[in-house]
Amino acid sequence: MTAPDASAQPLATRLIRAGAPQGLRGGTAALPAERHLLATEAWAQLSVALAAEPALDLLALWAEPGQVHAAFLDHTAPALLLASTPAVAGALSESGTAAPCYPALSPARPAAAWFERMIRDLWGLEAQGGTDLRPWLDHGRWPVRTPLARPRPSLRPPGLPPHPEFLTVHGAGVRQIPLGPIRGRIAQAAELRLHTSGEAVLRAEHRLGHTHKGTLSLILGKSPRAAARFAARLAGDSTVAHAWAFAAAAEAAAGVAPPPRAQHLRALMLEVERIHNHLRDAAAMLAALGLERPATHCLALREGALRAAERAFGHRLMMDRVLPGGVAIDIAPSGPAAILAVLEAVEAAQPDLARLVREHGGLRARLAGLGSVDPALAARFAAGGVVGRASGRGFDARHAACAAPYDALPLLPPIVLDEAGDAAARLGLRIEELAGSARLARALLADLPAVGEGETMLMRPLPQGSDGQAGEGIGLVESFRGECLHWLRLDDGGLIVGAFLRDPSWLHWPLLEAAIAAGDVADLALCERSFNCSASGVDL
Amino acid sequence: MDRMRRGLRALLSPPFAEPAPPVPAEAVALLARRLEAAGRARLGRSLAIRVVDTGSCGGCELELAALDGGAVHDLERFGLRFVESPRHADVLLVTGPVCRNLREAVELALGAMAAPRWVVAVGDCAVDGGVFKGSYAIEPGGAQASLPVDLVIPGCPPTPVQLLEGLLALIEAEDPPRRAEGSR
Numbered sequence: 002m003t004a005p006d007a008s009a010q011p012l013a014t015r016l017i018r019a020g021a022p023q024g025l026r027g028g029t030a031a032l033p034a035e036r037h038l039l040a041t042e043a044w045a046q047l048s049v050a051l052a053a054e055p056a057l058d059l060l061a062l063w064a065e066p067g068q069v070h071a072a073f074l075d076h077t078a079p080a081l082l083l084a085s086t087p088a089v090a091g092a093l094s095e096s097g098t099a100a101p102c103y104p105a106l107s108p109a110r111p112a113a114a115w116f117e118r119m120i121r122d123l124w125g126l127e128a129q130g131g132t133d134l135r136p137w138l139d140h141g142r143w144p145v146r147t148p149l150a151r152p153r154p155s156l157r158p159p160g161l162p163p164h165p166e167f168l169t170v171h172g173a174g175v176r177q178i179p180l181g182p183i184r185g186r187i188a189q190a191a192e193l194r195l196h197t198s199g200e201a202v203l204r205a206e207h208r209l210g211h212t213h214k215g216t217l218s219l220i221l222g223k224s225p226r227a228a229a230r231f232a233a234r235l236a237g238d239s240t241v242a243h244a245w246a247f248a249a250a251a252e253a254a255a256g257v258a259p260p261p262r263a264q265h266l267r268a269l270m271l272e273v274e275r276i277h278n279h280l281r282d283a284a285a286m287l288a289a290l291g292l293e294r295p296a297t298h299c300l301a302l303r304e305g306a307l308r309a310a311e312r313a314f315g316h317r318l319m320m321d322r323v324l325p326g327g328v329a330i331d332i333a334p335s336g337p338a339a340i341l342a343v344l345e346a347v348e349a350a351q352p353d354l355a356r357l358v359r360e361h362g363g364l365r366a367r368l369a370g371l372g373s374v375d376p377a378l379a380a381r382f383a384a385g386g387v388v389g390r391a392s393g394r395g396f397d398a399r400h401a402a403c404a405a406p407y408d409a410l411p412l413l414p415p416i417v418l419d420e421a422g423d424a425a426a427r428l429g430l431r432i433e434e435l436a437g438s439a440r441l442a443r444a445l446l447a448d449l450p451a452v453g454e455g456e457t458m459l460m461r462p463l464p465q466g467s468d469g470q471a472g473e474g475i476g477l478v479e480s481f482r483g484e485c486l487h488w489l490r491l492d493d494g495g496l497i498v499g500a501f502l503r504d505p506s507w508l509h510w511p512l513l514e515a516a517i518a519a520g521d522v523a524d525l526a527l528c529e530r531s532f533n534c535s536a537s538g539v540d541l
Numbered sequence: 542m543d544r545m546r547r548g549l550r551a552l553l554s555p556p557f558a559e560p561a562p563p564v565p566a567e568a569v570a571l572l573a574r575r576l577e578a579a580g581r582a583r584l585g586r587s588l589a590i591r592v593v594d595t596g597s598c599g600g601c602e603l604e605l606a607a608l609d610g611g612a613v614h615d616l617e618r619f620g621l622r623f624v625e626s627p628r629h630a631d632v633l634l635v636t637g638p639v640c641r642n643l644r645e646a647v648e649l650a651l652g653a654m655a656a657p658r659w660v661v662a663v664g665d666c667a668v669d670g671g672v673f674k675g676s677y678a679i680e681p682g683g684a685q686a687s688l689p690v691d692l693v694i695p696g697c698p699p700t701p702v703q704l705l706e707g708l709l710a711l712i713e714a715e716d717p718p719r720r721a722e723g724s725r
Contacts, residue, residue: 142641148677182646183593186623187605190594190643211642212596215676230672237600237698281606295545297612304613317700318600353545537598 013050013057014075016043017084025083027253027475031403034475036070036083044086044104048130051109057082058383060508061486062106062116063501064088064124066151069103070501071113072475072486074383079401081475083488088126105131112382112508119541122210123217125150135166138210138540148218170196170203178522182211189536197522205517207510212540220500225251225325225463225489228497232487233320235502236538238281241267241274242480243502243538244323246487249404251325253474254491255463261450263327263459264406269449270310270319271478272442273340276347277306278481279431279438283354285530286428290364295357302346309339327460337446344439351439355432358425368425372516372528376422384512385505386483387430388532392422398479410448414441424531465495473499482506482535504538558615562702564709568692572714575691583715584631584657587620588708591630591654595647596640596679600698601664605636608701621708627653632711636698638666638679639687651688659711662690663704665697672697 010018020037028034039047051057058074060081073082091102105128106113117128118137125147139146141162145154167177181192192208216235220228225247232247233240245267252259259267284299307317313336314322322329358364374384379392389396397416399407407413414437419426452459464470473490483505490499513532517525576583592605608614609623616622624630627650635647651660662684665671669683680687694707 140642142644143677145677154677182643183627183650186625187592187602187609188594189599189602190596190646211646212594212598212637212640213642213678214596214638214640214673215678216673219673219676234598234600234672237598238603240598240600281603300607301612304607307607318603318698320600320697357545535599537596 010077011050011054011057013047013054014077014082016047016050017073017082019043020084023083023085023473025473025475026256027250027477028081029402029404029408031408032079032081032401032477034081034083036085036473039084039086041086041089041104044084047084048104048106048109051106055381058380059106059110059112060383060484061488061501061503062113062120063488063503064120064126064149065490065499066124066149067101069120069126070488071106072488072503074396081477083475091127091129100125100127102127102129104129107132110381112511115507115511115539121147123147123149123541136163138213140165140210148215149221165192165208167194167206167208168204172198174198175203191536195517195522195525200521200523202518202520202522202525205514207514209510209536210540212537214541216502216541217500220497220502222496222498224465224496225255225491228500229324230321232502233323235541236504236506236535237318237320238278238535239274239480239482239485239504239538240318240320241270241323242478242485243487243504244321245271246476246478246485247489247502248323248325249476249478250474250487250489251463251476251491253476254472254489255325255474255495256470256472257326257461257463258405259327259461260453260456260459261406262331262452265445265449266328266332266459267323268406269332269340269442269445270314270322271480272438272445273306273310273313273343274319275438275481276343276435276442277303277310279435280306280347282481282530282533283428283431285533286424286527289527289530290367292357292361292364295354298350299354302343302350305346306343309336309343312336312339324460326463327458329460331452331459332449337449340442340446344442347435348439351432351436354435355429358429358432365425368428368527368531369421369423371424371520371524372427372513372531373519374422374512374516376420378512378515379422382508382512384483384508386479386481386509387427387434388509388512389483390417391419391426391430393418393420396484398477398484402477404477406445410441410444412444414438424527427531463495480505482533482538483509502541504535506534506536506538509534510539558618559613561619561709562706564713565706568707568710569713572692572710576714586712586715588631588659588711588715589622589624589629590632590634590661590708591624591627591650592634592636593647593650595635595637595643595667595684596673597637597664597666601636604698604701604704605634605663608704614701614705616705619705619709620712627651628655630654630658632659632661632708633688634661634663635667635684635688636663638670638673638676639684640679642678644680644687647688659691660684660688661692661694661707661711662688663694663699665695668693668695
């Protein structure tokens with residue numbers, strides 16, 4: 002791609018592009034991807050320049066031993082811009098050791114704060130000037146500290162885990178409501194602290210990391226094929242999306258393209274996953290509103306989708322079906338008919354559901370204005386998926402990257418946008434996207450490429466051992482929550498030496514906090530259901 | 542609205558709930574022996590279940606929710622129901638490999654339950670850590686090492702039918718032995 006005129010670019014973009022290119026692969030014609038290495042001074046300038054350039058979205062921030070990486074999305078000349086900087090020895094701490102550090106991005110990009118806390122807990126790199134220095138994933142209960150630091154993590158001295166610190170609110174009549182980590186009837190483990198005055202919520206703060214399973218440490222040193230099961234279990238409800246993003250990153254790093262039929266099957270599985278999750282989210286909202294009949298209808302449709310997935314791909318959630326190099330299994334002979342039957346049922350029910358959400362007086366009265374996210378805030382946090390699109394941020398990785406197989410399709414369902422940003426808008430978009438997903442799944446089924454000549458499996462081998470070549474790749478896949486961004490670095494033996502798996506929920510949780518804090522305690526359940534953030538995806 | 546009502550009626554017309562799966566006899570026998578060995582009081586044929594996420598990826602919760610969700614399995618006809626408080630629960634059902642960050646929480650939940658009680662571990666992670674085995678962040682040895690587990694339902698994730706089979710085995714085991722020998 003030809004670089005846009007440098008002088009016309011805003012400062013932050015210019016700073017990143019001025020760094021030494023690092024040969025990142027995985028970009029597409031519509032969305033090129035590049036990574037540049039910045040000196041510490043340039044990175045420090047970047048953290049200042051970002052404040053003046055709100056259009057450069059921060060998508061992720063992660064690390065390797067001795068190095069920090071940030072992923073940005075440039076909207077003006079669409080591109081994934083990755084910037085890296087070495088961590089340098091910082092000031093001596095009280096214990097006489099100098100922790101490596103890097104200039105923080107959180108003053109300019111509030112979404113960076115959680116990432117910076119995660120980097121300190123996992124890699125032991127300090128964000129200098131960061132807005133929040135409390136621990137995040139590390140609750141003081143692991144036998145080691147900074148488990149991903151090299152040459153080796155340090156052992157934790159025995160002792161009681163520290164008491165968690167929450168941000169406080171002062172004033173007369175302020176009460177705290179502690180919730181979690183065990184919540185709800187069937188719920189994920191997450192802690193929420195509310196500060197309230199009467200019914201009004203003054204501050205809501207999450208404390209996650211409870212379901213931290215050490216996923217990144219398990220991925221390192223394995224081949225992409227062996228590590229794919231960890232990516233598939235980052236968040237069980239978006240297992241196809243994460244497995245695909247991981248596979249795409251591995252394939253880009255190794256310079257391998259999967260067979261066309263495998264690409265189509267991946268996209269088909271992804272749409273089935275989107276349909277069953279949107280139906281579940283809609284059902285949860287409708288049930289909380291007391292609309293049991295349409296809620297049950299949605300759940301019955303969802304069960305149909307899961308059974309069709311089992312018929313077609315041998316697993317209800319389609320776990321471990323997408324692997325680096327291709328797909329593990331071809332669609333069963335009876336699969337297309339089963340999926341078509343589900344699509345037909347969804348398409349038959351969708352107009353009525355859409356009308357219900359549009360016109361039901363009680364629903365409108367309860368949801369309008371509830372859990373509202375200001376478009377400016379959604380843009381500031383670069384929220385993807387339904388949460389972003391309901392607040393006017395029109396990003397969809399299927400459109401933006403237009404990678405295979407989407408580039409070969411006659412048309413993609415249009416991006417549906419809403420500006421209202423409230424729970425009603427999010428529910429409405431989920432119902433709208435059901436129709437788009439069903440249409441796309443139909444198109445994919447109708448256009449399924451034949452098995453390539455001489456190919457017995459829908460899988461191409463990834464180079465390993467002496468065949469391997471070092472490289473790094475990025476994968477961007479639109480899950481039902483938003484875009485999943487995976488980054489991998491392979492060594493010359495084809496084994497993973499660096500990895501980060503970013504769930505879209507990283508950029509949703511802070512918005513959920515803001516939405517809860519704008520409402521009443523009684524709105525909490527509806528507000529949480531209208532976002533449906535994943536704890537496991539963020540806890541790694 | 543009328544069309545929708547008709548559509549819903551067509552979809553939900555009885556009998557929508559599916560027939561119960563067969564109860565695995567081996568599991569029932571094993572659970573009944575556990576009961577006898579412990580000499581503990583029996584709970585009767587109605588069990589309240591508290592689900593606790595001990596570090597699952599969310600897959601097991603999806604299938605538990607599919608079991609719970611309304612029409613297809615109609616859980617309450619078996620006397621099974623999910624409850625919010627461990628104080629109301631007869632069964633602690635854990636999903637996930639028992640993350641170190643959650644061990645204290647799940648122990649507190651177990652401590653809050655009145656005896657007699659069952660502990661059910663769901664999913665391959667709960668058996669021995671599953672794919673996460675060996676990670677610094679999970680308790681070694683699966684759920685059994687941290688909790689007094691009575692029944693394991695493996696699978697990644699187990700399907701709603703597999704979950705239902707396991708839970709029905711619990712109910713059958715709760716039957717007093719005289720009746721179990723006589724009429725069955």
